[in-house]
Amino acid sequence: MKQLLDTAQKIKSMEIRGAGKIARTVAAQLHNYSESLNTGDISQFNDKMKIAAELLISTRPTAVSLPNAVHTVMRYVGETVEEAKADINKRANDFIEDSENAVRKIGEIGAKRVRDGDTIMTHCNSSAAISIIAKAHKDGKNIKVLATESRPRWQGHLTIKQLDDEGIKTSLIVDSAVRYFMKEVDIVIMGADAVTANGSVINKIGTSQLALCAHEARKNVIIAAETYKFSPRSLLGDLIEIEERSSSEVISDEILKGYGHVSVKNPAFDVTPREYIDLICTEVGAIPPEMSYIIIKEHLGYSLEDINSNVKSKAFNQKY
């Protein structure tokens, strides 16, 4: 239980962050937790697993990869605790392996859209977006990257470190310089925390501003997103909750206390409408955002009935 609580806390505090990494972490954690349960009583085991699943899902509300990963593992079957543990082990490992392969495949597919000599702009820190950039570089393309700082949590610093390790020429820019630099940009590549049925993309705050600037300047925007970031519940009309984080990420509590009329708003994500997105690069292909519905229905295999009948308790009975 301690390890489970630690992991939940690390996701909340963003020590573990990024939609893909969060998904892989919760899958591994559910497996570890199941192994730590001593009971031989299957219904007691199931109850404990459900509590663990709910705890992990409650850590951050926006990344759809998190509930999708939890539901994948929680579809385990088993008449006995041993059978259930074995199935959880398999599901968690398969999910992690699929996820890592998906990020690699996205790199291979997306890199074909990057041309020799391109300047790429990216935002925040997305392993899927970096997979594309790194593959284009490995393929011998002479590319440059403009990476935003991504305040208030500075994920851009992680990005420049990763790109530097790959030997990619990178400039760090402040978030407000996005439009200033857009004329130098050939292509924008960013990640996603969620993709809805209508092709909207939810990603780090500032993504929609950047996409709008790119649209104005007629520059292509590619979103790198594994299919487990697509939201089945958006088919029901559910909106993705935008996480609002603490004011202390933006200004110290002490300074804020000194003001009588000031509050801080700190949404962690925003929504980019599909009109500003040229392509969503998934592991099953590069698709126009309008095809998101098909990914949810045909690739992930959801019907409205499945989603309706699985609102909370029972895990989704399809792929994710």
Ligand code: RUB
């Ligand atoms: C991270 C973020 C990333 C997506 C995709 O936000 O917005 O762009 O999660 O990342 P936070 P990846 O830092 O708040 O978690 O491609 O690695 O899944």
